[in-house]
Amino acid sequence: MTDYSSVIPAKAGIQVDEASAMALDSCFRGGDDLIFEELAPPATRVRGYWQSVLYRLQHDSVTLVFAAIVLLIVLAALFAPLIAPFDPYKESIVGRLKPFGWRGHLLGTDELGRDVLSRLLYGGRVSLSMGVVPVLCATLIGGMLGVIAGFLGGRVNTAIMRTMDVFYAFPSVLLAVAIAGAMGGGIGNGMLALTMVFTPPMCRVAETATTQVRALDFIEAARASGASTAAIIRYHVLGNVLGPVFIYASSLVSVSILLASGLSFLGLGVRPPTPDWGLMLSTLRQSIYVVPLVCAIPGLAIFITSICCNLVSDGLRAAMDVRM
Amino acid sequence: MRPFLHDGLTLYPRDRGGPLQPLLIARDLRKYFPVKGSGGKSVKAVDGVSFTVRKGETLGVVGESGCGKSTLARLLLHLVVPDAGELVFDGDLVDTHDLPVDALRRQVQIVFQDSYSSLNPRMPVRDSVAFGPFVQGKKKRQARDIACEMLSKVGLDPDLYGPRYPHELSGGQKQRVNIARALATEPRMVILDEPVSALDKSIEAQVLNLLRGLKRQFNLTYLFISHDLNVVRYLSDRVLVMYLGRAVEIGPIDAVFEHPLHPYTRALLASRPSMDPTRRIGEAPITGDPPNPIDPPSGCYFRTRCPFAETPCDKTDPALGIWEDPQSHVVACHMYDRASGHSRQANV
Amino acid sequence: MGRYVLRRILYAIPIAFGVSVVCFSLVYLAPGDPLQTVLPPDATAETIAIVKHAYGFDKPLPMQFLIWLGRVLTGDFGVSIATRRPVFLEVTDALSNTALLAMFAAPIAFLTGYVMGVVAGCFPGRWLDRVVTGAAVMGVSLPNYWLGIVLVIVFAVELMLLPATGMGPSGSTGFHIYEWSSAKFLVLPVATLAMIPIGILSRTTRAAVAEVRNQDFVQTLHAKGLSEWAVIRHVLKNSLPTVMAVMGLQFGYLIGGSILVETVFTWPGSGFLLSKAIINRDVPVLQGTILTLSLVFVTTNLVVDLLQSLIDPRIRRG
Numbered sequence: 001m002t003d004y005s006s007v008i009p010a011k012a013g014i015q016v017d018e019a020s021a022m023a024l025d026s027c028f029r030g031g032d033d034l035i036f037e038e039l040a041p042p043a044t045r046v047r048g049y050w051q052s053v054l055y056r057l058q059h060d061s062v063t064l065v066f067a068a069i070v071l072l073i074v075l076a077a078l079f080a081p082l083i084a085p086f087d088p089y090k091e092s093i094v095g096r097l098k099p100f101g102w103r104g105h106l107l108g109t110d111e112l113g114r115d116v117l118s119r120l121l122y123g124g125r126v127s128l129s130m131g132v133v134p135v136l137c138a139t140l141i142g143g144m145l146g147v148i149a150g151f152l153g154g155r156v157n158t159a160i161m162r163t164m165d166v167f168y169a170f171p172s173v174l175l176a177v178a179i180a181g182a183m184g185g186g187i188g189n190g191m192l193a194l195t196m197v198f199t200p201p202m203c204r205v206a207e208t209a210t211t212q213v214r215a216l217d218f219i220e221a222a223r224a225s226g227a228s229t230a231a232i233i234r235y236h237v238l239g240n241v242l243g244p245v246f247i248y249a250s251s252l253v254s255v256s257i258l259l260a261s262g263l264s265f266l267g268l269g270v271r272p273p274t275p276d277w278g279l280m281l282s283t284l285r286q287s288i289y290v291v292p293l294v295c296a297i298p299g300l301a302i303f304i305t306s307i308c309c310n311l312v313s314d315g316l317r318a319a320m321d322v323r324m
Numbered sequence: 325m326r327p328f329l330h331d332g333l334t335l336y337p338r339d340r341g342g343p344l345q346p347l348l349i350a351r352d353l354r355k356y357f358p359v360k361g362s363g364g365k366s367v368k369a370v371d372g373v374s375f376t377v378r379k380g381e382t383l384g385v386v387g388e389s390g391c392g393k394s395t396l397a398r399l400l401l402h403l404v405v406p407d408a409g410e411l412v413f414d415g416d417l418v419d420t421h422d423l424p425v426d427a428l429r430r431q432v433q434i435v436f437q438d439s440y441s442s443l444n445p446r447m448p449v450r451d452s453v454a455f456g457p458f459v460q461g462k463k464k465r466q467a468r469d470i471a472c473e474m475l476s477k478v479g480l481d482p483d484l485y486g487p488r489y490p491h492e493l494s495g496g497q498k499q500r501v502n503i504a505r506a507l508a509t510e511p512r513m514v515i516l517d518e519p520v521s522a523l524d525k526s527i528e529a530q531v532l533n534l535l536r537g538l539k540r541q542f543n544l545t546y547l548f549i550s551h552d553l554n555v556v557r558y559l560s561d562r563v564l565v566m567y568l569g570r571a572v573e574i575g576p577i578d579a580v581f582e583h584p585l586h587p588y589t590r591a592l593l594a595s596r597p598s599m600d601p602t603r604r605i606g607e608a609p610i611t612g613d614p615p616n617p618i619d620p621p622s623g624c625y626f627r628t629r630c631p632f633a634e635t636p637c638d639k640t641d642p643a644l645g646i647w648e649d650p651q652s653h654v655v656a657c658h659m660y661d662r663a664s665g666h667s668r669q670a671n672v
Numbered sequence: 673m674g675r676y677v678l679r680r681i682l683y684a685i686p687i688a689f690g691v692s693v694v695c696f697s698l699v700y701l702a703p704g705d706p707l708q709t710v711l712p713p714d715a716t717a718e719t720i721a722i723v724k725h726a727y728g729f730d731k732p733l734p735m736q737f738l739i740w741l742g743r744v745l746t747g748d749f750g751v752s753i754a755t756r757r758p759v760f761l762e763v764t765d766a767l768s769n770t771a772l773l774a775m776f777a778a779p780i781a782f783l784t785g786y787v788m789g790v791v792a793g794c795f796p797g798r799w800l801d802r803v804v805t806g807a808a809v810m811g812v813s814l815p816n817y818w819l820g821i822v823l824v825i826v827f828a829v830e831l832m833l834l835p836a837t838g839m840g841p842s843g844s845t846g847f848h849i850y851e852w853s854s855a856k857f858l859v860l861p862v863a864t865l866a867m868i869p870i871g872i873l874s875r876t877t878r879a880a881v882a883e884v885r886n887q888d889f890v891q892t893l894h895a896k897g898l899s900e901w902a903v904i905r906h907v908l909k910n911s912l913p914t915v916m917a918v919m920g921l922q923f924g925y926l927i928g929g930s931i932l933v934e935t936v937f938t939w940p941g942s943g944f945l946l947s948k949a950i951i952n953r954d955v956p957v958l959q960g961t962i963l964t965l966s967l968v969f970v971t972t973n974l975v976v977d978l979l980q981s982l983i984d985p986r987i988r989r990g
Contacts, residue, residue: 049446049489166690169970171928174946178962181950182698217442218452221502224401225456225509226429235455239446258815262932265817266947285821285936288836292825299818307813314809 056319063315066308073305077124086115088122088275097290108294110280111287112273116294120301123275126187127302130269131257131309134191138198139249145199146206147241151214151233161207164200172197176259177266185268194259198252205248209241243320250313254306261302277302338431338512339379341415346376347513347545348400348432353409355395359618367617369395371569372409377513378650382539382546384560384577386553386592388614392569393549394437397517400547401434414512430460433506437518439498443490449501450475450486456509467508474504477541478534496527500534507538513545520555532558553596557581562650565589568614568625571644575653585655587630624658634658636665676981684974688967692744695963696737699955744963750956754948759960762945767927767964769839770934770941774926776862781869781926782919788870789877789915794904796882804874811871820864820936827860834859837938861937865930869922876918880911913984920976924969 057063076083085104092113100108107116149160167175179193213219214237222232263269264278272279280298288295341347353373356366370392377383385393398404400411402418402425413431416423433456436442443452454471458464472482478500490498499519506514516535520528532555539546550556556563556577563580565573565588573586584590591610612629615621624642627633636658644656658664731739743750749759792804828836834856884890884907893903931943938944942961949957 162686163690166687166694169687169691169973170694170966171925171969173925173929173931174962174965174969177931177946177950178695178698178958181946182958217436217438218444220398220403221434221436221442221505222455222459224403224429224434225459225505226426227455227459231459236444236447240444254813258813261815262817265932266935267951281818281821288821288825289829292829296818296822296825299815299821302815302818303813306815307810310809310813 053319057315060315060319063312063319066311066315069308070305070312073124073308074128076121077128080118080121080125084115084118084121086118088114088118089273090114097287097294099291099294107297108291110284110294116280116297119275119280120277120298123277123280123298124301124305126270126274126276127257127261127264127278128305130187130191130194130260130264131253131305134194134198134260135249135252135256137191137195138202138252139245141195142199142202143206143241143245146203146208146245147210147233147237149203150207150210151229151237153211153214157207160203164203167196167200168204172255172259173262176263177268180263180268181266185263185271187270190260190263190269193263194256197259198256202245202248202252206241206245209244210237213237213240247313247317247320250316251310253313254309257302257306257309339414343379345379345415347379347414348377348547349412350375350400351410351412353396353399353411354407355392355399355404356407365618368569368620369617370399370406371620373566373569373571374409374644375564375571375574377545377547379545380543381561381650382548382559384556384563385547385549385566386551386556386563387566389551390568390614390617391566393551393566394517395569396566397434397515397547397549400515401429401432403434430509431511432513432515433509433511434515434517435499435502435506435519437521439495439502439522440490442502443498445490448487448489449493449498450482452490453501453505453508456505460509470508471504474508475501477507477538478504480504494527495523496531499523499527499531503531503534503538507542507544510542511544513547515547515549517549518551521550521552528555535559553581553593565592568617568620570625571656572626573653573655573657574644575655576651579651579653583653585653585660586626586657587632587659588626589655591629624656632659632666632668634666640664677978680974680977680981684970688970691966691970692741692963693737695959695966696740698962699959700733740959749960749963752949752957753954754952754957759956762957763942763960763964766940766942766945766961767968769939770927770930770943773858773861773865773930773934773939773941774923776858777865777869777926778923780862781866781922782873784866785870785873786877786915788874790881790908792874792878793881793885793911794907801878804878808871808874808878811867812875814867814871816864816868817932817936819867820860820933823860823864824936836860837936839939861933861939864933864936865926869926872922873915873918877911877915880914881907884910913980916983917976917980920972920979923976924972927972928965928969 085106090113092109094113095103095105095109096113097111098105098109100106102108105115105117107120110116110119145160145164149157170178176190176193176197179196180190183189183193219232219236222236227235260269261276261278261281264276265282267279267282269278270276272283277298281295281302284295284298351374353370354368355370356368358364358366373392373396375383385396387393395404399406402411411418411428413423413428418428419425443449447455450468450471453474454464454467456467457470458467462470472486475482475486480497480500485493485497485501490501493501502519519535520531523531535546536559538544546559548556548559560577562575563577564571565580565586567588573580573584573589575585580589581593584593588610594609610629615625615628621628621638623639624630624633624637627637630637640658642656642658642661642664644654658666659668747760749763751757752759752762755762788804788807792801795801824836827834839857890903890907893906898906927942929943930941931946933939934941934943935947942965945957946961946965948954949961
């Protein structure tokens with residue numbers, strides 16, 4: 001046994017690895033024992049993927065600000081019964097279409113004399129839930145279909161993706177309006193329509209990600225270890241697919257809020273007198289010659305919520321989309 | 325896992341066939357990949373390859389890129405299902421009641437060439453190594469312990485490197501993780517598909533020595549695939565030379581490297597650059613590109629580049645010759661076949 | 673190349689078929705009987721049976737679909753329940769109005785969005801880029817129906833410069849683009865419609881241009897000594913295919929997704945026709961409009977794909 005590390009004094013701090021040893025000895029055919037001198041590893045803390053995402057987010061002040069705004073909006077809608085100054089359904093014959101600040105109505109009154117601010121707060125519940133719920137459902141359904149299609153490939157893939165392509169052939173607004181309109185409107189049908197609009201793109205994103213992951217060697221290595229398809233999907237595929245799916249879903253939330261309010265604007269969402277931002281915009285529209293500013297307020301709420309969600313999702317994408 | 329010393333006499337509990345039974349017999353393996361839109365033609369990736377691997381030996385497989393080496397590796401594990409041919413592992417026919425594929429996969433493992441894509445980027449390497457034992461029935465804690473043990477056996481400190489992610493390791497370290505992962509399930513045979521091709525030369529030496537040591541320690545049998553002839557010589561006992569999906573020469577490593585029989589093997593060996601200035605060659609020992617695998621030449625595949633090609637080479641496909649003796653050196657070439665009608669066969 | 677064209681066209685046919693199936697079945701999603709709108713509530717069973725037979729509702733569904741499909745292919749979309757005019761005429765009239773909007777909105781949106789995106793992509797990180805990106809994000813997050821209302825408030829209510837709704841002064845005989853009295857009705861709807869495509873297009877163009885500029889061959893061009901202007905031309909040429917694809921998609925959206933803007937401005941286009949049909953439960957118009965709009969979208973995508981394959985040689989071999 002040749003112990004090369006004894007040749008060079010340890011005091012010099014030089015570590016000899018096998019390669020250098022091989023260069024020293026031309027007849028060297030590999031030692032009987034293995035000598036491995038690992039160079040001192042770098043003194044960095046090991047961070048997992050999700051921890052590094054959190055770390056990046058913590059230091060992204062712009063995204064944090066907008067996330068805080070979104071949180072505020074959500075909380076305001078949640079605690080509407082506690083915050084709202086007036087009853088959103090209480091009509092008044094005298095106080096119709098009054099401007100800002102009239103008798104305590106901070107944002108004026110609508111065409112039936114109801115307080116706009118209170119209706120805005122209560123309306124947030126409907127608008128926000130119609131923004132989030134369809135995206136969640138579409139992520140679950142579309143994601144599942146996409147992973148199955150991507151992993152199994154072949155005919156299953158073709159069947160699923162071609163069906164999705166048919167729905168892709170409709171512009172999203174048209175499809176949402178068509179489905180919601182055909183079913184007669186209402187909040188449930190609206191959510192269903194939006195879910196059906198978002199499932200094909202979500203399925204496509206999941207399928208692309210799964211197909212890419214499936215082609216990588218570690219999936220084959222997992223198969224070679226004897227893992228079943230379910231185990232491979234659960235431990236190897238899902239973790240890698242979740243990233244792109246989550247990013248895409250977060251970008252869909254703002255679109256969903258816009259579309260949902262659009263449906264309500266056309267009368268296909270909630271039924272009056274339930275407050276909803278899109279519906280308020282539609283009914284107040286007749287009165288723009290009287291109190292133009294009041295009429296613009298519900299749309300402003302939609303706009304602010306949508307843009308904040310958009311910016312938060314951009315920040316999430318920047319934090320998550322790192323080449324590792 | 326208890327390391328055994330191979331002395332040819334001890335009987336191991338997992339050794340069903342006994343020390344004389346070849347560990348792996350491949351008979352006439354074929355795999356054709358259909359090409360879309362060419363009207364039914366296919367790429368003949370592996371076109372009738374037969375060989376045996378004895379227990380405890382290292383069989384090297386060499387050939388140019390595209391000769392089917394990687395497909396062969398995947399065929400042996402049934403990661404790709406062969407179109408024809410059979411595999412016999414330690415006396416049991418694979419993919420039958422005697423030896424279903426997942427039982428085969430408990431005894432044979434593979435190390436891939438690309439060390440990066442072989443590891444899940446979202447999993448710490450310790451979990452990647454532990455995955456094999458975990459799916460084969462061990463509990464999570466136990467699997468983790470096995471993983472840590474294997475990591476230390478390949479020279480990586482499990483506490484330091486276990487929780488790391490693949491992108492935090494160097495190429496050589498990643499490949500060591502892959503080796504640990506292959507050994508974690510206690511296989512009897514490991515297929516190494518160009519494991520050092522993507523590594524720097526100094527790291528390559530480390531990994532090769534590691535492989536040698538581990539083979540002794542765990543009584544393994546290796547099938548070592550590479551396009552680098554020196555590396556193959558360093559590690560193998562016998563070598564199989566492939567060309568365009570076929571085996572053209574098999575024999576003991578020194579015999580093949582010092583007295584190559586097949587013209588292709590001769591050309592391969594002659595193309596190695598030498599540091600001896602007197603051995604410089606003026607013209608390339610072999611010219612041209614390998615023929616299209618979709619439409620290979622009739623008869624002997626090598627005849628389009630062979631300086632000794634004659635009429636019998638067009639017509640018939642040379643057979644590899646029957647061999648049973650581990651020391652035998654056989655070749656698929658008409659020049660060595662008395663019955664072929666080739667003008668040079670008289671010299672054999 | 674010819675094979676690619678053929679394959680792409682052949683691929684569009686089952687999609688169109690699927691679209692027609694979806695359009696047909698939309699009606700049956702509705703709660704209640706499709707006949708409700710036609711018959712008075714106290715109709716006798718006999719009357720119901722006769723009407724059912726006349727409309728063909730008593731046949732099995734696949735048969736009804738095939739009959740409907742056959743009629744549609746010959747141009748017979750049925751008759752509108754509300755106006756008694758043939759649906760085909762209603763749809764084509766409305767579609768021409770929508771096309772008018774799209775024809776103005778598309779060039780404006782594409783040009784503005786493209787220029788903004790190129791400027792932002794060529795100077796990444798600078799204030800110009802930030803301004804453009806900010807505007808793009810706003811454009812994408814904007815509810816276009818709200819923007820329409822705001823523009824109406826500003827220009828029609830407060831400033832009284834432009835009309836609030838409609839396509840022409842009441843009682844006008846036709847639409848004369850070259851006269852301000854008619855053309856002023858175009859301004860606000862077009863501006864509103866163009867907003868979202870500008871946002872999307874500037875985002876996409878910026879990303880495409882920035883990505884191409886990062887590629888190695890751009891450095892090679894600089895090293896060869898090309899002037900900045902010439903390099904930019906190369907960059908633009910390479911980023912064009914992606915941008916064109918998005919443009920095509922946006923054009924499809926302008927035609928198919930204009931319903932909200934048209935409702936705000938009471939512009940008698942296909943989107944407005946659709947919303948009226950939904951309120952009136954005018955089934956033939958509903959089916960006809962949705963079918964036409966989605967087929968227009970499919971055709972637009974097909975044309976865009978073929979054009980893209982002309983420009984980008986990498987696609988042709990696919």
